[in-house]
Amino acid sequence: MLDPRLYREDVDTIRKGLDRRGAKIDLDAMVNIDIEKRKINLTLDQLKSERNIATEQIARMKRDGQDAQSAIEKTRSLGDEIKAQQEKFDELEKRFRDLALLVPNLPHASVPDGKTSADNVVRRVWGDKFAGPKPKHHLDFSRELGLHDFERGAKIAGSGFPIYVGLGARLERALINFFLDEHITHNGFTEIQPPVLVNQAAMIGTGQLPKFAEDMYTIGEDGLYLVPTAEVPVTNMHSGEVLDAAALPIAYAAYTTCFRREAGSWGKETRGFQRLHQFDKVEMVMFSDPAKSYQAHEKLVGYAEGLLQKLGLHYRVLELCTGDMGFGAAKCYDLEVFAPAEERWLEVSSVSNFEDFQARRANIRTKIEGKAQFVHTLNGSGLATPRVLVALLESNQTPEGGFRIPECLRPYMGGLEEIRPKKK
RNA sequence: GGAGAUGUGGCAGAGUGGUCUAUUGCGUCUGAUUCGAAAUCAGAAGUCCGUGCAAGCGGUCCGGGGGUUCGACUCCCUCCAUCUCCGCCA
Known part of the structure; x- marks a missing residue:
């Protein structure tokens, strides 16, 4: 597997290496999946952060003997939202990985070019x-x-x-x-x-x-x-x-x-x-x-x-x-x-x-x-x-x-x- | 194959629903002390993902996967590994 960072930081290097091998890989598709994945990861992390803050509040209220019921109700939907985003993220990650596992290694610079x-x-x-x-x-x-x-x-x-x-x-x-x-x-x-x-x-x-x-x-x-x-x-x-x-x-x-x-x-x-x-x-x-x-x-x-x-x-x-x-x-x-x-x-x-x-x-x-x-x-x-x-x-x-x-x-x-x- | 138990950081070993940001000990690293070392004292330290020029910030990770819940190391299911006993066997 190639360094996943290459797909977003230097996809040209991958493209050149694969060309030398004569390998045909749809790199654009992979790059797009990666972009989409990161976008969802960002919202996912934000949602999780919100949840962490909310549950911490609930914990504090309970400790202090306050009624936390309304706070719990409010947080409930957050869990569903996270689950939905998580599923999307997992799906994209799996798609990316499945493709990445099919990408061959890049040839070292010293390897002679050739087809057969x-x-x-x-x-x-x-x-x-x-x-x-x-x-x-x-x-x-x-x-x-x-x-x-x-x-x-x-x-x-x-x-x-x-x-x-x-x-x-x-x-x-x-x-x-x-x-x-x-x-x-x-x-x-x-x-x-x-x-x-x-x-x-x-x-x-x-x-x-x-x-x-x-x-x-x-x-x-x-x-x-x-x-x-x-x-x-x-x-x-x-x-x-x-x-x-x-x-x-x-x-x-x-x-x-x-x-x-x-x-x-x-x-x-x-x-x-x-x-x-x-x-x-x-x-x-x-x-x-x-x-x-x-x-x-x-x-x-x-x-x-x-x-x-x-x-x-x-x-x-x-x-x-x-x-x-x-x-x-x-x-x-x-x-x-x-x-x-x-x-x-x-x-x-x-x-x-x-x-x-x-x-x-x-x-x-x-x-x-x-x-x-x-x-x-x-x-x-x-x-x-x-x-x-x-x-x-x-x-x-x-x-x-x-x-x-x-x-x-x-x-x-x-x-x-x-x-x-x-x-x- | 049957019955039971266990799986937590480099290692040992606590933690049975909410500051766990994982107690503690050993080991490691840095500093202080020392001529130097030991001992002692103080401090630091993990993985992976995202974000940012950066300091940093957010997320993640307690055998793997899934579930319950506002919240899981903790409860449930499942798989795997290890240990004990029984059975079978080269």
Whole structure:
């Protein structure tokens, strides 16, 4: 959510920011509601003030043993008037808030202008281009090694719910543990295991709701949502709190299963691991002093990159353009790994600075030099496993048809160096 | 799932229809005293909204929401959380 003051003090700034994003919002309507709301608020406050004076008089009369009946009669209508005005005010406030929750964040000045992913800027590329003969497609390769079972997953849940089998399951667990251990032992994160069901307030806090309701799995009976990312529970952990400034930045790393309906995006790019309804991800979440959030942002990207470097994967860092950024982001980097069989770059991490966009929604503040202010929230995948797995499977094939396990994962695989094809 | 209890400021803990502008204690901050500190004394301090150039002024907030009333921390309804006992259970 944007600072509500902006709508009346500097709506041009909002307009310019939204234009850069290509977002269409009826700002005039919002400004008018806000003006109307303030007008009513003023009369409402005056009426309440009158009532306070009147009831005080009644109290005094009663104390002095005087008959207050006529004063009570006179005040009676005031209550009805207040109730009527209050209803109007509440209605306007709700209308304004409902609209405000649908307004995306404004892009940071440094974000490149653009309309689509084609306008994103490649900031750097790490590692060498894949050399040698074209490897097998990860799905065929996985089948040969017996690591995953999509068919049976589809049988029990639907497409997009793979089963990890044997060493495939262990490899998944190895990735998760490797990511988490790196964050908590080298990068200074505190590990969190949050609930994977959250309430509506949490989903609004981080910006998934109200706009993206159709992407979420819901538990209607209990009013709960399955988390699409650990960002939701971990960020909202501190909702309504005033964080100790000395404790900032707070850095959490959390592994959760993530659930996404992916409504509307089903079609191509859906084969194998590239778009799943359920997947594993380790998420980095940070609460920062507003003045330091952009340094923190760069650090987060670095942590995610470090993982890919240890895995030995060829990747690139994109700076997203204004038109391609997510709803709440003020600035965002994407990390993409190269899948040599598909010959495509696959997004494995998205690292965003939300500034105070989420902190306003979730009411997360701190006190700096005696003044209460909203913190900045940041988060980034570190990392999501499925596409990392794709790149690994396609990049680490041995001439004998086996899968060479990257060194950093071997301790988590009981020292195993290679997964060999099943004997026929 | 059943029965009961509780929810008040940073913390502890009073307050059962009207100066509550929320008693008090601890903690915090400022000042006095002191070479400095402790102790002591005096004072200050919250949130959010509106209004104003500003000092300020008005409103709001006692778990959330709603109701009764001229007036609600106080009474009623409802939801949530915590605690105790019972039941069930990985």
